[in-house]
Structures are given as C-alpha cells and as structure tokens.
Amino acid sequence: MSLQAEWLDIGPVDQLPALGARTLPVRGGREIAIFHTANGEVYALVNACPHKAGPLSQGIVHDTTVTCPLHNWRISLVTGQALGSDVGCVPVIPVKIDNGRILIGRAAALAGVV
Numbered sequence: 444m445s446l447q448a449e450w451l452d453i454g455p456v457d458q459l460p461a462l463g464a465r466t467l468p469v470r471g472g473r474e475i476a477i478f479h480t481a482n483g484e485v486y487a488l489v490n491a492c493p494h495k496a497g498p499l500s501q502g503i504v505h506d507t508t509v510t511c512p513l514h515n516w517r518i519s520l521v522t523g524q525a526l527g528s529d530v531g532c533v534p535v536i537p538v539k540i541d542n543g544r545i546l547i548g549r550a551a552a553l554a555g556v557v
C-alpha cells in the first residue's frame with residue numbers, strides 16, 4: 444500500500460473561468476472555494492469569511508483579493524487575511540498547477556475533517 448498522495452487533483456484549470464470560483468465539498472470537513480484570477484492564477488481558501496462565515500466563493504475576485512458578498516470585507520487570496528482595517532484570517536489551501544490540472548494540498552484540504 445503506497446502512501447497517499449500529498450496533492451489532490453481536482454480537475455482542469457480550463458473548467459474554471461477567469462475571475463470565477465467554484466466550491467469543493469469536503470466530506471466531514473469545511474467546504475473549499477477555488478478562485479481563478481484574471482492573471483490565470485488559482486487560489487484556494489476555506490469557503491467561509493473570517494467575519495461571519497459568508498460564502499467567499501460568491502464574492503468578486505479582483506487581483507489577488509476576493510470581496511465577501513455579505514459585508515464587503517476584502518480577503519487576500521494569498522494569505523487569507525482580511526485587508527484594510529478589518530481583522531481576521533481564513534485558512535489557505537496550497538494550490539499548484541500541473542499539466543493544466545489543479546492540485547490542492549491534501550493535508551490542508553482535509554484539516555478539520557472529523
């Protein structure tokens with residue numbers, strides 16, 4: 444039995460439109476939001492705003508930030524930190540692109556799975 448892969452393949456980049464986002468359910472854990480920036484970069488955060496758990500996947504992506512749809516906090520896609528005068532942080536899931544496929548870090552993706 445081999446070790447479990449460190450990275451999970453969640454599908455092709457080209458199915459994620461630029462400035463779009465989609466969600467990835469995690470059984471027993473917290474839903475993940477995958478974001479595609481205008482530059483073609485892909486980021487993943489737990490899909491819960493650090494303010495009141497708004498669905499960040501439904502926010503507007505601009506550069507490397509997403510604006511929460513509920514009360515307009517801006518969250519860095521890179522660090523998960525709230526920007527400006529707001530304070531809070533949402534977990535970031537490592538992402539890499541390999542052969543046009545999106546891979547996310549298994550350990551971070553499954554953190555919090557009970």
Ligand code: FES
Pocket residue numbers: 492493494495496497511512513514515516
């Ligand atoms: S829940 Fe996101 S800004 Fe309030």
